[in-house]
Amino acid sequence: MRGRAPRSRLALAGAAVGGAVLVLPVVGLAWRAPWGALASDLTTPAARTALRLSLVCSGWATVITVATGVPLAWVLARVAFPGRRVVRALVLVPLVLPPVVGGVGLLLAFGRRGLVGRYLSDWFSVSLPFSTAGAALAEAFVALPFLVLTAEAAFRGADRGLEEAARTLGASPWRVFRQVTLPATWPTLAAGVALAWARALGEFGATITFAGNAPGRTTTIPLQVYLLLQSGELDSAIALSLVLLAVSVAVLAGLRQRWLGAL
Amino acid sequence: MSGGLEAAVQVCRGTLHLEADLRVAPGETVAVVGPNGAGKTTLLRAIAGLEAIDAGRVAVGGRILEEAPAGRFVPPDRRSMGVVFQDHRLFPHLSALDNVAFGLRNRGLGRRAARREAAGWLERVGLGGRAASRPAQLSGGQAQRVALARALAVDPEVLLLDEPLAALDATTRPATRRQLRADLGAHPGVRVLVTHDILDAAAVAHRLVVLEHGRIVQEGTVTELARRPSSRYVADLVGANLYPGRGEGRVVVVEGGFRLTVAEAVVGEVIVRIAPRAVVLSGQRPATSARNAWEARVELLEPAGDRVRVRVGGPLPIVAEVTPAAVTELALAGDARVWVAVKATEVDVDVT
Secondary structure, three states, X not given: OOOHHHHHHHHHHHHHHHHHHHXXXXXXHHHHOOOOOHXXXXXXXXXXXXXXXXXXXXXXXXXXXXXXXHHHHHHHHHOOOOOHHHHHHHHOHHHHOOHHHHHHHHHHHHOOOOOOHHHHHHHHOOOOOOOHHHHHHHHHHHHHHHHHHHHHHHXXXXXXXXXXXXXXXXXXXXXXXXXXXXXXXHHHHHHHXXXXXXXXXXXXXXXXXXXXXXXXXXXXXXXXXHHHHHOOOHHHHHHHHHHHHHHHHXXXXXXXXXXXXXX | OOOOXXXXXXXXXXXXXXXXXXXXXXXOEEEEEOOOOXXXXXXXXXXXXXXXXXXXXXXXXXXEEEEEXXXXXXXXXXXXXXXXXXXXXXXXXXXXXXXXXXXXXXXXXXXXXXXXXXXXXXXXXXXXXXXXXXXXXXXXXXXXXXXXXXXXXXXXXXXEEEOOXXXXXXOOHHHHHHHHHHHHHXXXXXXXXXXXXXXXXXXXXXXXXXXXXXXXXEEEOHHHHHHOOOOHHHHHHHHOEEEEEEEEEEEEEOHHHOEEEEEEEEEEEEXXXXXXXXXXXXXXXXXXXXXXXXXXXXXXXXEEOOEEEEEEEOOOOEEEEEOHHHHHHHOOOOOOEEEEEEOHHHEEEEEO
């Protein structure tokens, strides 16, 4: 009983420091933001291009993530194949890998002389590095784990009894997925998609390494902010940063606690 | 056999080693009874294709559905089977009508046609008015009937029911049991029911199959099982003397035309239960208030804990439970003459 007070004071102090580390950058942004010039800062041609590119690339990245991630999550959740644990660990790699390193890896795989890239280049004249499509791919790479983890948890938690009942009523595995599993899991899946999209939107390291920083082609918002900082245009950089901040806050607020439980 | 179910299977799951040979003809209802862990549900799931068998074969109407090892496996969605699960498993996001229509949609029926047929099935199980309700709004008994309608709607060759009444409370079971019997009667195919309740089995099935520790220990009608139980479990299962019969007011006529007087008037098909400890034996005609009394002959004495079970033959075979002291006093032994007395109030009657 007696030792409790000092211990909790230490915890409180630690929590205060942790909270400050998290909150101060956001506060700094809001405090230094050029609120008056916001409208004009965000409507310059460069800013508009960055906004458009961000939407296009993150949109496509989300499509790629969903198309590849949902089947992968389903197989991980339902099919007991040898090496399943290894695959699951591999899915987590983009989460811990420094994004720049991820970009280098993408170059080595999909670059013009890369493992797969050489065939794309020789056979289809497709060159992914330093292109908008490449930016989308880089974003998909970092966003995939978010979707796969959430979706796998959702599929694991789905009621197998209902799926069995559906099978006995003549539903093929695909119909079972569409008519029984999806209706039950879509809220969690939607949360996973939202998280993946937010992550794709904010990606910098992999994008700049694999897709470069070509204005009009790959200057998504984070890359444009970097460019503006380099050339000393702090106000414009802050304005664009606020856009991303607003999106992040909106996504988190929209998801609510119960859907984030899977992470 | 042509038509009908043939399931000679071996399934090993952890500590359970199931080895059973089940044959059911079309139009027949078989009840698989047994203690928990005997393998009844595993057997049912193996027939449905929800569990793969380790050896043996499953065939319906001569068509082989599964053969192991290294044979074919027809997945559950391509076997013509309907399954009613213990926990109904209605789709929570669909109405009762759409639940019943689910199987029909899977067969390619359009939405309107499927719903029309589904509505017909709901009417047949007496739930026409609840078509728009969600499963969460239905009572346990209603949900189970919707589940039955859903399984029947796909016109399965084999209908499998896994403890269909287990989730219901004691007051709703008799009514649902009667309903189940009527609904099953309308289904032309094979019907296999898993239950641990002897009343369910007696009311609904033509034949019982007793499964213990993964093996079939006895098969037969309720009467046959009661007459010659081959194991302790079977004896306990039917140990409460069970007689199917027909009520005619204050009298119930059971097998062999024997007439039992009961306390409350009853009419129609019934099952009579008399607890062994309610049976009174005496050396001469009893002068008691018991309305049912007859002369009989002792067949067998069995010790059962601190009691003795006396198997009595005669116009109505019955089992009495008495103390060892009583056995000595009455000089009960094989072939001895006794008088049996049972009060009308001790005769339990369940309308089926």
